[in-house]
Amino acid sequence: MSNPTAKNPKRLRQLLMTGGAGLAAVTVAVYGIWGGNGNSGTAETCQIAQSMAESVQPHVGGEVAAFIPATSPLDLSTLAFKQADGSDATMADFSGKTVLLNLWATWCAPCRKEMPALDTLQSEMGGEDFEVVAVNVDRGGTEKPEAFLSEINVENLSLRHDGSNKIITDLRKLAKAPGLPTTILIGPDGCEAGTMFGPAEWASKEAKALITSALQAVKPQG
Incomplete structure (x- = not known):
């Protein structure tokens, strides 16, 4: 043929x-x-966060029903912001500690509403192994966020700040932080264990159970 x-x-x-x-x-x-941002190279470095993500899966529901456990954890250790004293910091500075990173702004009504719950969560569960790190992203200085936190009597959260919004830009490159508030559970290895887009009642029993499960996942078994 x-x-x-x-x-x-x-x-x-x-x-x-x-x-x-x-x-x-x-x-x-x-x-x-x-x-690019496929993040295939973090498979080994993010094993702890992966274990945390698997551990919290059964606790997703109720007030934290919108929490999304990570399937391919992202290394977020280079995310940068300013500490309360104005010094530079990155998530790498929290190595060895589980962090609930919350991005908020004074002009964001849901952010303002959930802030007291985050303060309560830090009061009740914060310590050597866990911390709520709330980073304000208002443009410019810290006067407005400082006044707001004082107004609602926040006592347990330090004011972290990024007036340049670079932390938002960096997260959006990774398809994270499409809006505010965004809250990311980060393992002691600096990697994402899960993300919440939008507000949550972080002082609820469901939220505490989720955090407790994450912390238990990284404790030595004996």
């Missing part, structure tokens, strides 16, 4: 070009998964 493409050089060139385009598409797809 004759080969029609052998007698039609133009048709043969079209097929080769189509095949090349398909190969290029596959290459791009693979790079999208394994390159």
